[in-house]
Amino acid sequence: MSAVAWPLPAVLAHRCGGALAPENTLAGLSVAAALGCRGVEFDVMLSADGVPVVIHDETVDRTTDGRGCVSALSLAELRRLDAGAWRGPAFAGERLPTLVETLERCASLGLAVNLEIKPATGHDVDTGRVVVETLLQGFADALTGLVLSSFSESSLAAARAVCPDFQYGLLFGELPEDWGTRAGALQVDAIHADTRYLSAATVAQLRDAGYRVAAYTENDPVLATRLRRWGVDSVITDRPDVVLDSVIMTA
Ligand code: G3P
Numbered sequence: 001m002s003a004v005a006w007p008l009p010a011v012l013a014h015r016c017g018g019a020l021a022p023e024n025t026l027a028g029l030s031v032a033a034a035l036g037c038r039g040v041e042f043d044v045m046l047s048a049d050g051v052p053v054v055i056h057d058e059t060v061d062r063t064t065d066g067r068g069c070v071s072a073l074s075l076a077e078l079r080r081l082d083a084g085a086w087r088g089p090a091f092a093g094e095r096l097p098t099l100v101e102t103l104e105r106c107a108s109l110g111l112a113v114n115l116e117i118k119p120a121t122g123h124d125v126d127t128g129r130v131v132v133e134t135l136l137q138g139f140a141d142a143l144t145g146l147v148l149s150s151f152s153e154s155s156l157a158a159a160r161a162v163c164p165d166f167q168y169g170l171l172f173g174e175l176p177e178d179w180g181t182r183a184g185a186l187q188v189d190a191i192h193a194d195t196r197y198l199s200a201a202t203v204a205q206l207r208d209a210g211y212r213v214a215a216y217t218e219n220d221p222v223l224a225t226r227l228r229r230w231g232v233d234s235v236i237t238d239r240p241d242v243v244l245d246s247v248i249m250t251a
């Protein structure tokens, strides 16, 4: 863990634009920025030809008009898919973005980034490594803030081995008993925890141990404000439209 400043704002739109746009798309970034968000979370996986792309599921079935595993499709095949039409005609033609174009758009919109490394099964190490190698090509420097997170401890270790200078967060669902040992071994700066399992006491325990805390996914403005009062550094939400105002007004 580190004593450096936390680089993310209090509210992050989940999967680029939360529930207000097709998830993990450039359209989502525009929606988030237009609402006044200063940061977003998104998920990164490798295509079959090793290009980091922004998508949540291991398959394209739910969020595009195609079928198949992301790790079995080339970038060219992924780029032919429509990643927006499933959320309505206004988003038809939206493409599945690469990590590079997503980082470039975040930089131009002034959005800080919580990049979740989301490896397809069996690709933990190469995904962690490639994500950081990409960030080091000048893209991280252009961002207003950056934290890398993952449920995959192998991905985080691989990422940190390439660049120990970024800030890292270990993602958990329910906090396991050995969370401190695992976070300590990885030398992460933050714990990213499922809001359903957080309490004032748990947040205090994490903060007292020296970790920053991000909480996902809180869509209720009152509960989001309560998380902030407990000491959560960043609340990740699908409803930045209502959570943002509430958190700012009570700051
Ligand atoms: O990074 C927080 C959150 O996105 C983790 O869950 O499944 O939405 O990626 P998931």
Ligand code: MG
Binding pocket: 015, 041, 042, 043, 116
């Ligand atoms: Mg995520």
